[in-house]
Amino acid sequence: MADYHAPTRDLMFMLTEVLDDAHIRGLPDCDDYEPDTISAIVDEAGRFASSVLAPLNASGDAEGVDWSADGVTSASGFADAYDRFVEAGWNGLTGDPEHGGMGMPRVLGAATTELWNAANMSFALCPLLTASAVDALAHHGSDDLKAVYLDRLVSGEWTGCMDLTEPQAGSDLAQVRTRAEPDGEAWRLFGQKIYITWGEHDMAGNIVHLVLARLPDAPAGVKGISLFLVPKYIPDADGNPGERNDMRCASVEHKLGIHACPTCTMTYGEDGRGALGWLVGEANRGLAHMFTMMNAARHKMGVQGLGVADRAYQQALAHAREREQGGAAIVEHADVKRMLLSMRSRIDVLRALCLDSAAAMDVAERSDDDAERAAAQTRVDVLTPIVKGWGTELGVSLADTGIQIHGGMGYIEETGAAQPLRDVRIAPIYEGTNGIQAIDLVGRKLLRDEGRGMRALIADMRATADGRADGANPHPALAEGLDLLEQATDTLLAAGRDAAMANAFNYLMLCGTVVGAWYAARIADVAQAALAAGTDETDFYEARQACARFYVRQVLPDARGYAARIEGGADAIDTVDAARHL
Known part of the structure; x- marks a missing residue:
């Protein structure tokens, strides 16, 4: 290992x-x-x-x-x-x-x-x-x-967690049934939540749960959900953990991966008292408030996909250098090199995407220029579902490739090659499945915005493709990818919401693939400049160039397939009668 x-x-x-x-x-x-x-x-x-x-x-x-x-x-x-x-x-x-x-x-x-x-x-x-x-x-x-x-x-003296999902609700939070009853300036919560990550443990002095629940007079649906802060231990007058709240971990899930992370079923009010909690923000605005947590967590999920992919790559590379077949280490075999390059090139561009989108968050939060702050927030809004969706899809795909490079040894638990895949497989599911990320990208960030945020992103990428960014070289392959993305954007804007939703996942993957090529071009330009200046790290910068070249020639062509699916229309999905044809 x-x-x-x-x-x-x-x-x-x-x-x-x-x-x-x-x-x-x-x-x-x-x-x-x-x-x-x-x-x-x-x-x-x-x-x-x-x-x-x-x-x-x-x-x-x-x-x-x-x-x-x-x-x-x-x-x-x-x-x-x-x-x-x-x-x-x-x-x-x-x-x-x-x-x-x-x-x-x-x-x-x-x-x-x-x-x-x-x-x-x-x-x-x-x-x-x-x-x-x-x-x-x-x-x-x-x-x-x-x-x-x-x-x-x-x-970190105390830890926090999100308590959203219920057995009957899944991703449909309109079905939340956990209720909150008034108790002076506080509330008493009764109900159950499932899939609560790190909802119970022994590593910190207190655990602060942010729980979605309904007030007695709340309207139906998502407009009737409020957000409550519910601590494991109720702080005393000095702010120290005091009485144990009426909230328990009823069980932990037995999962495919992340075995050392407790995924809890939480119950509130089993003792009859109700779990004491305090309203966070406005009544019946809990879902909007929760999305402050959710959007930050979604970005981190994409970073999680990146991290696990890099771990899987390191394991695969080490094995390929040590394992001999046919008289040579398998790292010299063309197909193994192909797989390793497919991993490393995607990791490079995903790392750039994750960091660049986080930098946009900093500008959106800190800039003293209103226009710059607004533009940066629009960029964050567009990139977040791509980071989460494309990033976690890559995490799973690259961890799977890592097993393939190990061959039969990858299927044996003792080598450790399987753990990254088992762990990261949850990432495309939680914090909103990747289908939901695609719907968010197309429904909220494209159709509702009439394409303005996406067109601004495309314009910035065009500057790099044309060689106008910092006087760098033109990148014709990126320009071709942008043509595909621009045409797909126009197609979805003209298609109407239902047809656009059927192709939302293809659009998300197209965006990720083309945006990745943008970062590959930028990486290549920086590496070329460093080599021209006579860097002492020739191997490092040549490796960045090689990975960028591989991405453009071997990964970016995937964009044609995603674009073809979008241009082919949604009829292949929409005309299927689920009751009769599936």
Whole structure:
């Protein structure tokens, strides 16, 4: 089983050479975002990921978690690793300094999120969800709630989670039945939630649940859902964990992967008291408030796909270098090189996409220019479903390719090649399935916007394709891909909502494939400039060029297939009678 080596050089390449780090540094409160600081943080995060989290990945997978009526015991070593994670300040890297965070940009947080997930996806899900809870509470919580909870959540002293799904609801949150009854200035919750990631554990002093529930007079459907903060332990007058709330973990799921991550069924009010909770934001606006968490989490899911893909690539590469067949290491075999290049080239462009979209979040949140902030938010809105959808599809696909490179040994659990695939397979499902991401991209980000956000993105990509971006070389293959994307965009805008929805997933994959080619072109330009300047890292930059070339010649042609499906119309789907034909 290959050791995990944090890709710190690759991250620095993206953060300081491919992306515009100077622009981020020019944003308010980003003066410290300098190459030396970035390098120090990335290097230290890489050491923590490689030396503390990665060694627990396989053992946590084998051991899993232990459930009893009293709660959940984490896998061996996880609680200590979490204490070290919090003590080192990693949980608060991008947190607001007013609440004890470091205040670093989200783009740097995305880089460390990749490392945590590559090293140990089960562990990484815990701080990932806490960060999302921080976002929701910071945007929508009352001052009183912020005073009690935000400092502790930012530091990681307490963890957070999202409680959305119910057995009868699935992704249809209009069917939520958990109810909230008034109790003075607070509420008492009764009901059940399922699939609650890190909903119960022994690694932190308290667990803060953000729960969707209905008020007694709530209207039906999604317009009648409110958001509540429900702690495992009710804080006392000093803000310390006090009485145990009427909320329990009834069971944990037995899953395909992420075995060391407890996926809980949570019950509220079984003792008859009701779980004490406090309203977050406005009554009956809970779903809108929850999406503050959801959108941040969706971006992190794409980063998760990236991290696990890189872990699978490292394992496959190490095996290919060691395994001999036909008198040579299989890394020299043409088909194995093809598979390794298919992994590495996609990882390069997905890393650029994840970081660049996080940088757009920083601009949208921090810029003091209203127009720039609005444009950046539009870019974030367009890219988020692509990051989540395309990124997690790649995570699964590349983990699968990693098994293929191992051959029969990949199908044996002892090699560790199967774990990345088992772990990451959940990523296209949770936080909104990738079908939902596609519907969001086409329905909300394309049709509702009348294509403005997508056309702005295409215009920026055209500048690179034409060689107008920083005086770089033209990229005719990218230009052809953009022609396909532009035509598909026009087709869906003219098709009407129902026909567009039938082709939404193809459109999402087309967008990801073409956007990936945009980053491949930018990577190639930067690498060419470095080589022309006489860099000491010739192998590194030649490798970036080789991967970019492979992407353009061997991956970008997939865009023609997605475009052909879109141009072929939706009749092949819409005319099928589900009752009679399926």
